[in-house]
Amino acid sequence: MRRLISSGSPFETTAGYSRAVVDGDWCFVSGTTGYDYTTMTMPESVEDQTRTCLATIGRVLEDAGFSLADVVRCHYYVTDAAFADRVFPILGETFGPVRPAATMVVCGLIRPEMLIEIEVTALRRERA
Numbered sequence: 001m002r003r004l005i006s007s008g009s010p011f012e013t014t015a016g017y018s019r020a021v022v023d024g025d026w027c028f029v030s031g032t033t034g035y036d037y038t039t040m041t042m043p044e045s046v047e048d049q050t051r052t053c054l055a056t057i058g059r060v061l062e063d064a065g066f067s068l069a070d071v072v073r074c075h076y077y078v079t080d081a082a083f084a085d086r087v088f089p090i091l092g093e094t095f096g097p098v099r100p101a102a103t104m105v106v107c108g109l110i111r112p113e114m115l116i117e118i119e120v121t122a123l124r125r126e127r128a
Contacts, residue, residue, distance in 0.1 A: 005064045007056055009037045020060045025124040027066045031077065031117040032056050033109070046083045046115040050090045053118045061122055068094060070122035074102040077117040081106045087116065 005020035006012055020029045034049025035042050043049050058068050
């Protein structure tokens with residue numbers, strides 16, 4: 001059964017997408033930036049943006065019946081290669097024991113204040 005999950009961002013409606021789509025045992029989480037969707041503010045540092053991205057993704061996964069431990073694939077998009085060394089420790093703290101397949105790409109994002117965007121795919125497993 002296909003189910004759509006929203007984070008409450010008005011941009012989801014404007015751009016016509018869902019924060020996440022659950023299809024069977026899979027959850028596909030759209031690229032998520034560091035915006036705090038309750039206040040619509042953006043932290044200034046890439047470290048704080050990374051933490052906010054991961055917190056939003058964690059909430060969305062939970063709303064969908066998944067957890068960060070279910071993540072099997074991550075895509076990280078950063079606007080500066082120098083950010084890699086600054087976010088790796090945060091990603092390691094979050095995903096260290098999970099160790100999903102991951103790719104980091106240096107690119108431009110759609111707003112200048114956006115320094116990182118994270119997209120994940122999760123697979124539901126049998127719970128012990």
